Amino acid sequence: MNAIERALGLLLLLSGGQRSAAELAERFQVSVRTIYRDVDRLLALGIPVEAERGTDGGYRLARDFLQPPVALTRSETAALLVALALARGLNATPLLSDLDTAQAKLLASLPRPAREVFAQGSRIVGIEKPPVDIFHPEPDAVHPGRMQAAVDAFLNGMLAGRRVRLSHENPYRGRVAEFDLEPHGILFDRDRWYLYGHDVDQDGERFMRADRVREAVVSGMGFRSRADLSVESQIGRKWLSRAMRRWEDEGTVSVLEMGEAQAGRLARDWYYRHATVEPAGPGRLHVRIPSRDPAIILPLARWLGPGAELLSPPDLRNRLAAELAAMAGAYAPSQRQPTK
Known part of the structure; x- marks a missing residue:
């Protein structure tokens, strides 16, 4: 019997329960040392063989490795x-x-x-990619090729009940941070995966984009799943509401005044519906957008149209006024006849 045949035999025997190394050596007519090497070979192939020490010890397969048969129509x-x-x-x-x-x-x-x-x-099955977001574009994926590895490591950590060590890059702040997470779920939103878990160092929940993970490694530290942490708590983009409040506290805010109908249009957007809205007089509202990027704020103000006013920051307000004046000049009455 060669090593491959013996490894298959070991797999079958261990699936039936715990066996000692001496018992296995006798069964296959080899030395105990050879059994040790065979077990190492199974471990190298990713087969979870567990060892129990002591006089009543031995080897067995992890209890959840082999699933019971399922009959499907x-x-x-x-x-x-x-x-x-x-x-x-x-x-x-x-x-x-x-x-x-x-x-x-x-x-x-x-x-x-x-x-x-x-x-x-x-x-026979097609899936469309989401369209480009014009009004609030985000930086390209930092490590799109590594997203697969990050998601796999996170799920494997969940299955094994082990923590996952992550190296995460923030493109807005230009820095890389290390995290030790207890994985509790993954969420797919707008063509990207998010990882959700418990941050061991900060003792709080953590939600991050998988395409910004540089490296993800399942550690040897175990954890127990917590009933108070569920990825369902993030549905409806509640994570975005919390993030917007944090960005507002950092002071990077633009304020627009608009009517209720315009605010209602804005509330249908997946992103702006989480912005802070405050009363500003009869039928008027102030909407606080946590950004001062002209590529985001100016197109948004133009899209809202008459009745919406960009109040701050002053430099963007002045720039928008100049652009609108130029547009008005282009549409002033003239002798030019419309083309047919």
Whole structure:
């Protein structure tokens, strides 16, 4: 029996319960030292073999490694294959290599005609990328190629109940920070993944974009899942509301005055609906935008149209006035006849 055949035999035996190294050596007619090497080989392949010391100790597979068989109908299998095809259209697919093997197993259970249809999921399931956001563009992804690794490490940490050490880059502040997180969930929003967990050092929740993670490593430190932390608490972009309040406190704010109808239009936007709105007189409101970027504020004021007024900062107000005066001059009555 060669090493590969022996490794498969070990896997089958350990799936049935705990076995001592001496018992395994006798079963395969090899030395105990050879069994140690075989176990190391299984560990190197990613198979979670656990060791129990003592006179009653031995080796066993991690209890959650092998899942019980699940019987699926043909329609249930097709539904899962469609879901997998959708997942592949995302910007980074969690645990992609495991998804490949899962899909192969699902396909194998289908009759040949159905298998041929679902084998190329992209032919029958499409997913559009979200359009470019004109009024509040964000910096490009810092490390788009590493987002896959960050999401995978975070999910593997959740599955193993282990902390994840992250190196995260903030493009707005131009700095890199290190975090030790207990992973509690991931969220997909507008073509990117967010990581949600408990910040061990700050003793609070942390929500960050995966494409800004330089490196993510599952550590050896275990943790217990907390019932008070759920990614559901972030749905509705509540994280954005908190972030806007923090940015306002930092003093980077533009203020626009507008009517209720214009404020209602703004409230339908995924981003500006989280801005601070304050009364400013009968039928008028002040909206505080945590930005002074002219590429964001000036197009927004023009889009809101008559009845909206940019109050501050003064330099942007003066710049907008000059631009609007130039536009008004271009539309002044003239002798030019409209083209037909």
